[in-house]
Amino acid sequence: xxxxxxxFIIVGATFALYIAIAIWARAGSTNDFYVAGGGVPPVMxxxxxxxxxxSAASFISMAGLISFMGYDGAVYLMGWTGGYVLLALCLAxxxxxxxxFTVPDFIGDRYYSxxxxxxxxxxAIFVCFTYVAGQMRGVGVxxxxxxxxxxxxxxxIGMVIVFFYTVLGGMxxxxxxQVAQFCxxxxxxxxxxxxxxxxxxxHILPQTGFGATLSDGSGIHMLQKLDNLSVELGFNEYTSGTxxxxxxxxxxxALMVGTAGLPHVIVRFFTVPKxxxxxxxxxxxxxxxxILYTTAPSLAxxxxxxxxxxxxxxEMTGTSYAEAPSWIKNWxxxxxxxxxxxxxxxxMFYSGDERNExxxxxxxxxxxxxxxxxxxxxxxxxxxAGGVAAALSTSAGLLLVISTSVSHDLLKRNFMPxxxxxxxxxxxxxxxxxxxxxxxxxxxxPPGFVAQVxxxxxxxxxxxxxxxxxMGIFSKRMNDKGAIAGMISGIAFTAAYIIYFKFVNPAANTxxxxxxxxxxxxxxxxxxxxxxIVAFLVFKATDEAPEEIQxxxxxxxxxxxxxxxxxx
Amino acid sequence: MAFRNEEDKKAYWSENLSLxxxxxxxxxxxxxxxxxxxxxxxxxxxxxxxxxxxxxxxQGSIYVFVxxxxxxxxxxxxxxxxxxxxxx
Numbered sequence: 001x002x003x004x005x006x007x008f009i010i011v012g013a014t015f016a017l018y019i020a021i022a023i024w025a026r027a028g029s030t031n032d033f034y035v036a037g038g039g040v041p042p043v044m045x046x047x048x049x050x051x052x053x054x055s056a057a058s059f060i061s062m063a064g065l066i067s068f069m070g071y072d073g074a075v076y077l078m079g080w081t082g083g084y085v086l087l088a089l090c091l092a093x094x095x096x097x098x099x100x101f102t103v104p105d106f107i108g109d110r111y112y113s114x115x116x117x118x119x120x121x122x123x124a125i126f127v128c129f130t131y132v133a134g135q136m137r138g139v140g141v142x143x144x145x146x147x148x149x150x151x152x153x154x155x156x157i158g159m160v161i162v163f164f165y166t167v168l169g170g171m172x173x174x175x176x177x178q179v180a181q182f183c184x185x186x187x188x189x190x191x192x193x194x195x196x197x198x199x200x201x202x203h204i205l206p207q208t209g210f211g212a213t214l215s216d217g218s219g220i221h222m223l224q225k226l227d228n229l230s231v232e233l234g235f236n237e238y239t240s241g242t243x244x245x246x247x248x249x250x251x252x253x254a255l256m257v258g259t260a261g262l263p264h265v266i267v268r269f270f271t272v273p274k275x276x277x278x279x280x281x282x283x284x285x286x287x288x289x290x291i292l293y294t295t296a297p298s299l300a301x302x303x304x305x306x307x308x309x310x311x312x313x314x315e316m317t318g319t320s321y322a323e324a325p326s327w328i329k330n331w332x333x334x335x336x337x338x339x340x341x342x343x344x345x346x347x348m349f350y351s352g353d354e355r356n357e358x359x360x361x362x363x364x365x366x367x368x369x370x371x372x373x374x375x376x377x378x379x380x381x382x383x384x385a386g387g388v389a390a391a392l393s394t395s396a397g398l399l400l401v402i403s404t405s406v407s408h409d410l411l412k413r414n415f416m417p418x419x420x421x422x423x424x425x426x427x428x429x430x431x432x433x434x435x436x437x438x439x440x441x442x443x444x445x446p447p448g449f450v451a452q453v454x455x456x457x458x459x460x461x462x463x464x465x466x467x468x469x470x471m472g473i474f475s476k477r478m479n480d481k482g483a484i485a486g487m488i489s490g491i492a493f494t495a496a497y498i499i500y501f502k503f504v505n506p507a508a509n510t511x512x513x514x515x516x517x518x519x520x521x522x523x524x525x526x527x528x529x530x531x532x533i534v535a536f537l538v539f540k541a542t543d544e545a546p547e548e549i550q551x552x553x554x555x556x557x558x559x560x561x562x563x564x565x566x567x568x
Numbered sequence: 569m570a571f572r573n574e575e576d577k578k579a580y581w582s583e584n585l586s587l588x589x590x591x592x593x594x595x596x597x598x599x600x601x602x603x604x605x606x607x608x609x610x611x612x613x614x615x616x617x618x619x620x621x622x623x624x625x626x627q628g629s630i631y632v633f634v635x636x637x638x639x640x641x642x643x644x645x646x647x648x649x650x651x652x653x654x655x656x
Binding site for chain 2: 066071073074077078081082084085086088089090093207208210211212213221222223239240245248249252253276279280282283286287290293294297557558559
C-alpha cells in the first residue's frame with residue numbers, strides 16, 4: 001500500500017476514535033463542560049494535560065528548531081519543562097484549593113476587583129487565540145503534505161473535528177479525547193526515533209543513542225561527528241551555542257514563567273477531585289511530557305546528521321539533484337525545501353557559508369525525518385496522525401478556555417449575573433463555535449508574523465499573570481491596586497520592547513542595541529521583575545487587602561476541605 | 569480547618585515554604601546553573617559520550633524536574649498526614 005492510502009486509513013481511524021469518545025463523554029452540565037465534573041482520575045488527567053501542553057509546536061517544530069540551533073535549543077527544552085515545575089509547585093495545588101473554574105476568576109476574586117478580572121480575561125483570550133491559530137496552521141501543513149489536499153481544506157477538516165467534540169463534550173469530552181490523542185502522539189514520536197537510533201548507533205533508547213558511538217565501527221561518538229560536520233560546513237559547533245549566556249538565561253526564564261501562566265494548562269488542575277490529586281496528576285503529566293522532550297533533542301541530532309549526509313553525500317561533495325530522493329521532491333512542492341544551483345554543477349550542497357545551495361525550512365524536520373531515513377510507509381503515516389493529534393488536542397483545550405472566558409467570566413460575571421446553568425452552557429457552546437471559526441480564519445490566512453506573535457504571547461503571560469498569581473497566593477496582604485498597577489506596567493513594558501524591536505524598528509534588532517544584551521524573546525523576564533517591583537511599591541503606598549480576602553488566602557494554603565471546583 | 573491548634577497551622581505553612589525553597593534551589597541549580605551559567609566548565613567533562621553541560625541542558629535537567637515533582641508530592645502527602653489534614 002502506498003503512503004497516501006496508509007495515511008488516510010491511519011488518520012481516519014484516529015478521527016473515528018476521537019469522535020466515538022466525544023459521543024460517549026458528552027457534557028450534561030456547565031460543571032461537566034468547564035471542568036469535566038471535577039472527577040477525572042490523576043493518571044488520565046496527567047495524560048490529558050500532557051496532550052494539552054504538547055502542541056503542534058512541540059510535536060512538529062521543536063525538534064526541527066533544536067536541529068538548527070544545537071545547544072541553544074535547550075531554551076525550549078528547559079523553558080517549557082522547567083516552567084511546568086513552577087506551575088506544579090507554586091500554583092497548581094493552591095488554585096485547585098481555591099476551586100473556581102478559571103484564572104480570571106482567581107484574579108478577580110483574590111483582588112476583589114472587576115477591573116483586574118476584565119484585564120485578565122482579555123489577556124487570556126489574546127494568549128489563547130495566538131496559540132490556536134498556530135495549531136490550525138499545523139493541521140493544515142500536515143494535511144496538505146500527506147493527504148495532498150490544499151491547506152484550506154486541511155484547516156476546514158480540522159475545524160469540523162475540533163468543533164464537534166469541543167462543542168459536544170466540553171472539558172469532559174476533551175479530556176478523554178486527549179488521553180487517546182496523547183497515546184497516538186507519543187507512539188508516533190517514539191517509533192521513528194527508536195528506528196533511527198538503532199540504525200545510527202545500535203541503541204534502542206534514543207536518549208542514550210544520542211551520546212553513543214556510531215554503529216559504522218569508526219568508534220566516533222555521534223555528537224562528536226555532528227560537531228565536526230558542523231564546523232567543516234561553516235556552522236557553529238552543535239554542542240555550543242551562538243547566543244550569549246545572559247540571553248539564554250533570560251529567554252529560558254521568560255519561557256518558564258510564561259508557560260506557568262498559560263491559562264489552558266492551569267485550568268487542567270481544576271478537573272481532578274482533590275488537592276492531593278492535583279499534585280499527583282502534575283507529576284504524571286510532566287513524566288509523560290518528558291518522554292517527548294527527552295526524545296526531541298536526540299531526534300534533532302539524528303535528523304541533522306541524516307539530512308546533511310543525504311544532501312551532501314558521504315564524501316561531503318554534494319549529490320546529484322536529478323537523482324534526489326523523493327522526500328526532497330515532495331517537500332519542494334510545499335515550498336518548504338528549495339534548491340538553487342549556484343555553481344551550476346547540478347549537485348545539491350548544504351552548508352552554513354557561501355557554498356550553500358539549499359533552503360530547508362526547520363518545520364519539516366520531524367515530518368520528513370522518517371522519509372529521510374527510509375523508514376517504512378506506515379511509520380510516515382503514523383507521524384502524520386501524531387502531528388494532527390498534537391494540533392487538535394491543544395486547539396481543543398485553548399478553545400475551551402476562550403469559550404469559558406466569554407460565557408463565564410464576561411457574560412455571567414459581568415453582564416448577565418442571573419443567567420441559568422443551561423443558558424450559560426448554551427453560550428459556552430456558541431462561544432466555542434465562534435472561536436473555532438475565527439481560529440480557522442487565522443489558520444488559513446496566518447498573519448505574516450506568527451513567530452513574533454508567539455514570542456509576544458509568552459512575554460505577556462510572563463509579565464502579567466505569573467507575578468499576580470504568585471503574589472495572590474504567597475502574600476496575604478497584597479492589594480488590588482498593587483496587582484493592577486503591576487500587571488499593567490509589566491505588560492506595557494514588555495509589549496513596548498517587543499513592538500519596538502519586532503515591528504517599529506526591526507533593523508535595530510541586534511544584540512548591540514538590546515538592553516543588557518536581552519533579546520525581545522527574553523524580555524518577559526525583565527517585565528516580570530517590573531511587575532513585582534511596581535506592585536510592591538504601590539502596595540506599600542496604599543491600604544493592605546481587607547480582612548476577608550486575607551482569610552481567603554489563608555484558606556487556600558491548606559488542603560483540608562478542598563471540594564469540587566464549583567460556580568459561586 | 570482541622571488543625572489541632574494555631575501553632576500547627578503556622579508550622580504547616582512554614583514547613584511547606586521551606587520544602588518549596590529547597591526544591592526550587594535544586595530546580596535552579598540543574599537548569600540555570602549546570603545547563604546555562606556553568607555549561608562551559610561542565611562541558612570539559614565527558615559523560616556517557618555527552619559533554620556534561622550539554623547533557624544537563626538537553627536531557628538531565630528534564631529528568632531532575634520530573635523527580636522534583638514526585639518528591640514534592642510524596643513529602644506533601646506525608647506532611648498532610650502528620651498534621652492530620654489529609655483528605656482521606
